[in-house]
Amino acid sequence: MQEIRTPNTRETILDTAEALFAQQGHDGTSMRQITGAAGVNLASVNYHFGSKESLVQAVLKRRLEVLNHERLRLLDELEAQSGGKPLKPSQIVDAFFGTLLRLAADPAQAGSTFLPLLERTMTDPSDFIRALFAEEYADVLERYRNALFAALPDVPKTEIMWRFQFMLGATSYAIIGTDLLRSVTGMTVDESEQPDNPDLLLPRLMSFLLGGLRAPLPPVAGA
Numbered sequence: 001m002q003e004i005r006t007p008n009t010r011e012t013i014l015d016t017a018e019a020l021f022a023q024q025g026h027d028g029t030s031m032r033q034i035t036g037a038a039g040v041n042l043a044s045v046n047y048h049f050g051s052k053e054s055l056v057q058a059v060l061k062r063r064l065e066v067l068n069h070e071r072l073r074l075l076d077e078l079e080a081q082s083g084g085k086p087l088k089p090s091q092i093v094d095a096f097f098g099t100l101l102r103l104a105a106d107p108a109q110a111g112s113t114f115l116p117l118l119e120r121t122m123t124d125p126s127d128f129i130r131a132l133f134a135e136e137y138a139d140v141l142e143r144y145r146n147a148l149f150a151a152l153p154d155v156p157k158t159e160i161m162w163r164f165q166f167m168l169g170a171t172s173y174a175i176i177g178t179d180l181l182r183s184v185t186g187m188t189v190d191e192s193e194q195p196d197n198p199d200l201l202l203p204r205l206m207s208f209l210l211g212g213l214r215a216p217l218p219p220v221a222g223a
Contacts, residue, residue, distance in 0.1 A: 010048045013038050018059045022116035026056045064136040086150040101202045115175045167209045
């Protein structure tokens with residue numbers, strides 16, 4: 001009997017694929033696993049997405065669209081409230097990086113899979129995923145870059161871009177969690193600390209990022 005293909009079927013496939021990708025990465029997840037867990041056949045996945053690569057892109061795009069829409073909404077709100085004055089660096093950093101962790105902690109935004117999904121994606125990005133991230137982030141990064149330029153007029157723009165790059169790297173590593181660090185260094189953490197809890201991670205990360213953004217300028221070579 002032919003399977004009935006509905007919008008709900010599409011969402012079921014996306015939810016199932018997202019959970020599996022978060023657990024074992026998209027390369028480690030087979031289409032057979034996805035169809036079996038979602039209770040659909042391969043023809044249904046092909047009907048809605050066309051290929052596994054397109055399914056991976058759809059899973060990521062669904063979350064990135066929400067994330068970046070919220071980032072732009074917050075920046076619009078902050079700029080409207082500022083009356084044309086430059087924003088504080090702390091406001092910009094929180095709106096961009098803090099939004100990620102807040103959404104990751106929101107059950108309505110698949111909080112249990114959001115960070116693991118991004119972790120898997122960031123630690124093993126394919127070319128087509130890099131292209132997707134570049135497309136989804138283009139407008140957002142331009143807006144936030146310009147906001148930082150206005151907020152830090154005495155810092156060379158090149159230096160701001162380097163520091164933003166470092167902040168992206170620090171955040172990427174932070175969302176991976178502390179399991180790797182603990183296994184490599186033998187570090188022990190009091191379980192009450194809940195080091196991977198977004199509510200506790202956010203203030204620590206914000207303090208670190210702002211410290212780096214506001215750090216003294218490096219000496220000029222040859223000076």
